Amino acid sequence: MVVTEGLAREVDFARPPVVEVALSIRFEPIRKLDAAQIALYWAGIKDRFPLIEQHPRLDSLIERFDTPDFTPSHIRLEFGESVPRFWFLTSNQSQLLQLQQDQFAHNWRKNVDPYPHYEAIRDSFRKEMETFAEFVSAQRLGEVAPVQCEVTYINHIDAGDGGATHAHVQDVLTVWSGQYNPGLPSEPETVDVRFRYLINHEGRKVGRLHVELQPAFRQQNGRPIWVLILTARGIPLGRDLPGAVAFMDLGRKNMLQTFLAITTLQLHNKWGRVG
Amino acid sequence: MITARDLRTDPVFRASRIGALQREATLTGRSFAVASEPGLRLRLTVDANGALPKWVDSALSAIEDIAQLSDGWDSYAARPVSVDSIVRFFDVMNDLLLQFERLQPNLVPTAAGGIQVEFHSHGEEMELSITPEKMTVFYEDEDRGVSWEGDFNDHRVEVHEVLERMAK
Numbered sequence: 100m101v102v103t104e105g106l107a108r109e110v111d112f113a114r115p116p117v118v119e120v121a122l123s124i125r126f127e128p129i130r131k132l133d134a135a136q137i138a139l140y141w142a143g144i145k146d147r148f149p150l151i152e153q154h155p156r157l158d159s160l161i162e163r164f165d166t167p168d169f170t171p172s173h174i175r176l177e178f179g180e181s182v183p184r185f186w187f188l189t190s191n192q193s194q195l196l197q198l199q200q201d202q203f204a205h206n207w208r209k210n211v212d213p214y215p216h217y218e219a220i221r222d223s224f225r226k227e228m229e230t231f232a233e234f235v236s237a238q239r240l241g242e243v244a245p246v247q248c249e250v251t252y253i254n255h256i257d258a259g260d261g262g263a264t265h266a267h268v269q270d271v272l273t274v275w276s277g278q279y280n281p282g283l284p285s286e287p288e289t290v291d292v293r294f295r296y297l298i299n300h301e302g303r304k305v306g307r308l309h310v311e312l313q314p315a316f317r318q319q320n321g322r323p324i325w326v327l328i329l330t331a332r333g334i335p336l337g338r339d340l341p342g343a344v345a346f347m348d349l350g351r352k353n354m355l356q357t358f359l360a361i362t363t364l365q366l367h368n369k370w371g372r373v374g
Numbered sequence: 375m376i377t378a379r380d381l382r383t384d385p386v387f388r389a390s391r392i393g394a395l396q397r398e399a400t401l402t403g404r405s406f407a408v409a410s411e412p413g414l415r416l417r418l419t420v421d422a423n424g425a426l427p428k429w430v431d432s433a434l435s436a437i438e439d440i441a442q443l444s445d446g447w448d449s450y451a452a453r454p455v456s457v458d459s460i461v462r463f464f465d466v467m468n469d470l471l472l473q474f475e476r477l478q479p480n481l482v483p484t485a486a487g488g489i490q491v492e493f494h495s496h497g498e499e500m501e502l503s504i505t506p507e508k509m510t511v512f513y514e515d516e517d518r519g520v521s522w523e524g525d526f527n528d529h530r531v532e533v534h535e536v537l538e539r540m541a542k
Contacts, residue, residue, distance in 0.1 A: 172426050172472050174434075176464050177417040 110359065113371025115214050116254040116327070122224040123197070123204030124335075124343050125161075125247040131240040132200050137185050140198070140234050144227070148187035148196060156184050156199050161247055162333050164304045196227055203231055203243075217351055225344055232340065245343040249332040250350045252358075256366065258314075258323035265289040265314035271325050272312065272361050289314045294361075298333055298353050306333015306346060308353050310361065327362075329354045406438040409445075410454040410487065416441070427475045430467075436481040437463060443483055453487035458506035463489050466502065466509070470534065474541040495540040500533070502526060 141151060184199040193210040197203070205224035207215060232243045259270050266286040269277030275292070291313055298306035309330045317324055331350025335342040359367075405417040418434065420426065440455050447454070463481075471477060480492040488505035497517040503510045509526040511533055526533065 172420070173468050174430075174464060174472070175419040176461060177419060178414065 110372065110374040112367070113373065115370055116256050116366075117214055117252055118209040118255050119206060119251075119253040120214075120217070120220050121204055121206045121249070121251040122221060122347055123202055123249045123251075124228065124243075124245045124340075125202045125249075126243050126245050127241075128201040129235060129241045129243070130200065131238075132235070133182055136238060136240060137182070137198060139238070140231065141185070141187055143234060144187060144196070144230065147189065148194075149190055150186075150188040150192065152186040152188070154184045154186060154197075156182070157202065160249075160332065162307050194223070198231070203228055221344065221347060221351075225340065228340055243340075244338055245335045245340065246338075247332065248335050248343040248346050248350075249330060250347045250354065251328065251330045252354060254327040254329075255315075255317075256325040256327055258325055265323055265325075268292060268312065269363075271327070271363060271366065273363055274361055296353070296357060298331060298350055300336060300346075300349060305336065306331060306350055308350065308357055310357065329358060404434070404438075406441055408441045408455075408457055408460065409443055410456050414457065416457070416460065427472065427477070429477050429479065430472070433467070433479055433481060437489070440481060440483045440489060447483065448485055450485070452483070452485040455483050455489060456487045456506045459488045459504050462504045462506070462509060463491070466491070466504070470537070474537055476541045477537065493537070493540055498536060498540065500536050500540075502533075 141148070182200050184197055184202075186195050186197055188195040191211055193208050193212050195206050195208070197206065205220065205227055207220050228243075235241060235243055256271055258265060259267065264286070266288065267277065268275040268290050272292065292311070294308075294310040296308040296310070297304050298308055309328075309332065311326075311328045311330075313326045313328070315324050315326045316322065331347075331354050333346055333350060336345040336349070337343075405415045408414050408416060437460065441460055443452075444454055446452060471479065477493065478495070480494075482490045482492065484490050484503065484505070486505060488503060491502040491504065493500045498515045499513070501512045503512070510524065511526045511529050512521075512523040513529075513532070513536060514521040522529070522532070
């Protein structure tokens with residue numbers, strides 16, 4: 100996790116824990132964007148993304164503010180088989196585009212390349228999104244009208260040396276004391292933590308920042324780690340690509356301020372905090 | 375839209391995640407054919423806040439079976455259930471039925487291509503008849519000697535009250 104925009108690189112980390120970043124836009128479904136059209140789109144980006152994979156379609160998550168916090172369950176009916184989600188990957192698989200009829204995403208993954216910083220990922224996302232929008236327009240498939248956008252950072256944090264376990268959340272989060280009243284029979288075997296914060300813009304609610312801390316184990320050595328996922332999701336600040344990117348910048352700023360506030364200074368030092 | 379969900383390979387984490395989402399994940403993406411419109415498939419997506427009521431699974435299985443009945447399914451001249459009837463049924467599910475944890479709706483096809491949703495509990499009986507054209511309700515409580523029927527929209531409040539009693 101590197102602190103950049105808004106804070107003007109006042110804070111940076113030499114060894115950031117981030118392993119994946121995803122920027123995505125959800126738009127009104129483009130019904131004519133079928134598998135054949137997606138193949139045609141791939142032909143235009145194949146020089147940069149030569150690998151392709153097919154995955155199940157993802158559902159759309161929409162942040163709502165007009166209803167009480169509890170939204171009743173709902174079952175939607177859709178007509179016809181949905182077009183799947185396609186991945187287009189760079190040859191080293193560290194970057195990929197994801198495309199389905201109502202979503203477009205650009206991911207950076209920590210495979211071989213160092214973390215390129217948010218601005219670089221965002222600019223790459225914007226360029227690829229513009230290319231896609233031009234394709235949609237040229238093929239007369241409709242228009243890309245953003246209705247929701249999202250920035251996600253995934254961090255892997257070592258659960259510590261020696262006897263550290265997934266009970267020791269206080270090693271990661273400043274807001275967890277780890278203190279109990281006397282008489283606790285045993286520490287928790289494992290802990291999952293979730294926070295939600297509102298994201299406001301000019302006096303109105305425009306999004307939410309979701310923070311999840313989940314226990315996990317590294318596959319190569321079985322050592323415990325924490326997976327800290329921060330997702331800023333909300334309404335574009337305009338119904339066009341610049342509006343969507345503006346929300347991403349806002350969400351990202353909220354995200355990293357929150358990240359700095361809720362993670363411990365010991366971890367900041369371990370990650371080589373500068374500034 | 376993150377790939378981490380796809381990439382995350384930690385077995386413990388994955389197991390807990392799948393366990394937490396199992397029922398909704400199983401239902402989402404489920405699709406079924408509709409005999410009245412050959413070639414068409416209807417796909418379900420669940421936006422669940424918390425767990426869905428347990429009766430939903432069997433109701434969805436029933437609607438899938440009903441949707442696949444072809445012409446003359448009653449050995450006479452019954453029509454297959456129409457897509458419009460199925461859509462109306464899901465409207466009723468979402469607007470009304472899903473808020474009740476404990477219901478035992480019995481779904482049966484009608485010869486006219488509709489769906490009848492029946493509820494029975496402690497002497498009370500209620501039937502919602504769904505067709506492409508309209509939705510009607512019939513209610514009877516033999517013990518109390520009470521019955522009424524008519525257009526569903528004219529009896530929404532009463533239907534809700536009956537379901538509340540039945541769900542207790």
